[in-house]
Amino acid sequence: MSCVATFAIFPLKQSGEDSLAPYVARALQIVKDSGVPYQLGPMGTALEGDYVEIMDVIRQCHDELRKDCDRVYLTVAIDSKAGEGGRIQQKVSHVGELLK
Amino acid sequence: MSCVATFAIFPLKQSGEDSLAPYVARALQIVKDSGVPYQLGPMGTALEGDYVEIMDVIRQCHDELRKDCDRVYLTVAIDSKAGEGGRIQQKVSHVGELLK
Amino acid sequence: MSCVATFAIFPLKQSGEDSLAPYVARALQIVKDSGVPYQLGPMGTALEGDYVEIMDVIRQCHDELRKDCDRVYLTVAIDSKAGEGGRIQQKVSHVGELLK
Amino acid sequence: MSCVATFAIFPLKQSGEDSLAPYVARALQIVKDSGVPYQLGPMGTALEGDYVEIMDVIRQCHDELRKDCDRVYLTVAIDSKAGEGGRIQQKVSHVGELLK
Numbered sequence: 001m002s003c004v005a006t007f008a009i010f011p012l013k014q015s016g017e018d019s020l021a022p023y024v025a026r027a028l029q030i031v032k033d034s035g036v037p038y039q040l041g042p043m044g045t046a047l048e049g050d051y052v053e054i055m056d057v058i059r060q061c062h063d064e065l066r067k068d069c070d071r072v073y074l075t076v077a078i079d080s081k082a083g084e085g086g087r088i089q090q091k092v093s094h095v096g097e098l099l100k
Numbered sequence: 101m102s103c104v105a106t107f108a109i110f111p112l113k114q115s116g117e118d119s120l121a122p123y124v125a126r127a128l129q130i131v132k133d134s135g136v137p138y139q140l141g142p143m144g145t146a147l148e149g150d151y152v153e154i155m156d157v158i159r160q161c162h163d164e165l166r167k168d169c170d171r172v173y174l175t176v177a178i179d180s181k182a183g184e185g186g187r188i189q190q191k192v193s194h195v196g197e198l199l200k
Numbered sequence: 201m202s203c204v205a206t207f208a209i210f211p212l213k214q215s216g217e218d219s220l221a222p223y224v225a226r227a228l229q230i231v232k233d234s235g236v237p238y239q240l241g242p243m244g245t246a247l248e249g250d251y252v253e254i255m256d257v258i259r260q261c262h263d264e265l266r267k268d269c270d271r272v273y274l275t276v277a278i279d280s281k282a283g284e285g286g287r288i289q290q291k292v293s294h295v296g297e298l299l300k
Numbered sequence: 301m302s303c304v305a306t307f308a309i310f311p312l313k314q315s316g317e318d319s320l321a322p323y324v325a326r327a328l329q330i331v332k333d334s335g336v337p338y339q340l341g342p343m344g345t346a347l348e349g350d351y352v353e354i355m356d357v358i359r360q361c362h363d364e365l366r367k368d369c370d371r372v373y374l375t376v377a378i379d380s381k382a383g384e385g386g387r388i389q390q391k392v393s394h395v396g397e398l399l400k
Contacts, residue, residue, distance in 0.1 A: 001166075012179070051159065051162060051163075052159070055155060055159065059151065059152070059155065062151060062178075062180060063151075066101075066180060066182075070181065070182045071179070071180065071181045071182070072178075072180045072181075073177070073178070073179055073180075074176075074177070074178040074180065075175070075176070075177045075178075076174075076175070076176045076177075077173070077174070077175045077176075078162075078172075078173070078174040078175075079112070079171070079172075079173055080162060080166060080171065080172045080173075080174065081170065081171045081172075082166075082170045082171070
């Protein structure tokens with residue numbers, strides 16, 4: 001099984017902070033430390049792994065932000081497919097090859 | 101903690117099935133059996149509970165569809181907030197009261 | 201063509217406001233005034249219509265919140281299908297009939 | 301105003317096609333031809349521009365796929381902010397600088 005997921009997480013009530021970047025950085029540190037393949041994008045972070053593995057990383061990000069944020073918003077999209085991994089790169093390269 | 105989530109799940113390669121409703125019904129049966137408060141909508145199902153509880157229900161829905169679907173797409177949005185539950189109804193009624 | 205959409209919109213920097221409900225109510229007023237079939241849910245509002253019609257309603261909601269919100273977050277999911285309308289109710293009732 | 305959006309679009313009933321990549325490539329060609337800054341990711345394509353501009357590109361992608369797909373699913377998330385553009389790169393680099 002290969003699950004490719006993308007998630008975005010941010011506080012809905014930040015206290016004074018003008019930018020969301022510090023919150024995203026805290027979540028990304030957890031992703032990085034987890035060892036799963038990932039790719040940071042402008043609107044979310046893509047991960048690849050099995051379902052339980054990537055959902056566990058996302059739960060840790062949620063718990064980290066909830067430490068000091070009363071309200072957190074999280075979106076996740078998952079493409080879960082039978083077969084081998086390595087799709088985080090393949091999905092992009094397959095499309096690229098088909099472009100004129 | 102109260103997490104209100106909405107999720108949508110469906111196969112990306114269905115075999116012959118013309119409608120997605122049978123797949124959604126299988127997921128909804130799991131939600132119903134879980135005992136968490138829920139609300140079925142036209143584009144997704146809303147759940148309320150603590151983070152681990154609702155994510156576990158969603159994982160069961162994923163595993164159920166992956167039994168016979170090679171590829172499944174899942175989206176989840178979560179509003180996770182300190183404080184008491186009962187928000188699945190309150191969120192709708194608060195907005196209703198503010199409408200002219 | 202029938203498009204059933206669900207959307208959620210809220211400010212990322214609210215000034216003092218403790219609840220998001222006043223913002224959601226402003227968007228919902230626009231939806232209501234538009235005359236398109238809609239259904240308010242705990243995590244978003246569902247709409248039905250043709251693509252251009254519902255996207256125009258959502259744009260008006262965006263423009264309304266941006267009047268006094270420096271930063272607004274919007275998510276939309278659309279299920280766009282050939283054939284007749286009335287799906288905002290049908291999608292829910294079809295699933296309900298399949299449940300034990 | 302700078303809107304950074306990410307969108308994913310795919311058919312819900314593909315006829316025989318085993319991969320979604322050809323559909324994504326058709327949408328991406330439209331994005332590329334539009335001239336808006338974009339970034340292809342494993343789970344969606346990020347765009348930057350003003351609200352009307354990027355929503356028009358996404359509508360063209362929808363119309364292209366609906367030419368031969370009876371049912372299309374589309375998700376969009378938009379971060380709409382007062383101020384200057386160039387955020388499609390900045391959002392990623394700001395987070396990167398904050399990582400250990």
